[in-house]
Amino acid sequence: QVVLVESGGGLVQAGGSLRLSCAASGLTFSLASMAWFRQAPGKEREFVAVIGRDGDYPHYVDSVKGRFTLSKNHAENTVYLHMNSLKPEDSAVYYCAGRIGLPSTSLDDYYYWGQGTQVTVSS
Numbered sequence: 286q287v288v289l290v291e292s293g294g295g296l297v298q299a300g301g302s303l304r305l306s307c308a309a310s311g312l313t314f315s316l317a318s319m320a321w322f323r324q325a326p327g328k329e330r331e332f333v334a335v336i337g338r339d340g341d342y343p344h345y346v347d348s349v350k351g352r353f354t355l356s357k358n359h360a361e362n363t364v365y366l367h368m369n370s371l372k373p374e375d376s377a378v379y380y381c382a383g384r385i386g387l388p389s390t391s392l393d394d395y396y397y398w399g400q401g402t403q404v405t406v407s408s
């Protein structure tokens with residue numbers, strides 16, 4: 286059974302930083318592309334960042350480029366999303382997702398999901 290557990294969310298002021306973690310179990314982590322999506326109230330879930338199975342091909346939505354960094358730690362079976370210069374519009378529930386295979390920005394391509402972690406950025 287594959288389980289993804291997110292942590293690290295919270296309340297932060299605009300301009301601040303957070304680091305989200307996603308710990309994976311039951312998954313061949315070395316074969317998995319991992320991604321983060323987010324969903325704000327009343328909005329659809331949207332792609333944020335993805336990283337390839339070898340920790341390559343980091344790709345970000347334009348709105349977070351230069352502010353967010355995604356990394357993959359194979360020894361810990363964990364991916365980290367470092368979020369800097371946070372803005373109120375970054376507020377959302379952030380979901381970790383995984384798939385075996387090539388990275389994708391489409392949520393329909395992911396069949397493993399975490400429960401989500403809330404990020405709130407105050408102005």
